[in-house]
Amino acid sequence: MEQQKPKYSKSLQRHIVTCPHCGADALDHMTSCPKCKGVLEPQGYSPILNSPAQKKVKKILSIILYAIAAVLLVLIVYERFIK
Numbered sequence: 686m687e688q689q690k691p692k693y694s695k696s697l698q699r700h701i702v703t704c705p706h707c708g709a710d711a712l713d714h715m716t717s718c719p720k721c722k723g724v725l726e727p728q729g730y731s732p733i734l735n736s737p738a739q740k741k742v743k744k745i746l747s748i749i750l751y752a753i754a755a756v757l758l759v760l761i762v763y764e765r766f767i768k
């Protein structure tokens with residue numbers, strides 16, 4: 686199994702994509718080719734962040750944070766006016 690010397694380490698090799706425009710190596714998170722500046726379609730770019738479930742969780746978390754902030758604000762105002 687010794688045909689070619691790998692140009693990149695194994696962990697990096699998984700992130701190497703071939704540019705469809707010039708055939709140069711680019712990384713999968715790149716949106717443009719480093720050689721020809723052609724547009725690349727990022728593959729596997731933040732798949733967790735792009736999943737709808739993650740987006741939903743983020744939205745819920747931000748709503749909870751806003752709710753906590755609102756409650757704190759009301760409490761501060763309440764304390765000031767009552768005491």
Ligand SMILES: [Zn+2]
Pocket residue numbers: 704705706707708709718719720721722723
């Ligand atoms: Zn290219």
